[in-house]
Amino acid sequence: MQSEKLSYFNGNITIDADICNGKPTIRGQRITVQTILEFLSAGESNQEILKQYSTLTQEDIHTCLAFAKKVT
Numbered sequence: 702m703q704s705e706k707l708s709y710f711n712g713n714i715t716i717d718a719d720i721c722n723g724k725p726t727i728r729g730q731r732i733t734v735q736t737i738l739e740f741l742s743a744g745e746s747n748q749e750i751l752k753q754y755s756t757l758t759q760e761d762i763h764t765c766l767a768f769a770k771k772v773t
Contacts, residue, residue, distance in 0.1 A: 704717065704718035704719055705718065706718075709725075709768060709771075710764050710767065710768060712728065713727065713728055713760070713761065713764045714726070714727065714728075714734060714764060714765075714768045715727075715728065715729045717729065721733050725768065727757065727761050727764070727765065728761070730756060732754055732756070732757065734765045734768055734769065737750060737757075737761075737762060737765045738765060738766075738769055740753075741762075741765075741766075747759060747762050750762060
């Protein structure tokens, strides 16, 4: 049986039961939207987050915020 895979914002946010326990991730990577939002809420700058996660882009951070806004 194949697990369901969902994507939002043109595939920039993905939900796959086989990755990070089905939490929303950024482009199927093992970086969750929740992780990025937690960094932002703790006062981390976008630049600092991008230093820590070299595979992310500024657009990825903006997409996380847009996704959070959409689901709340």
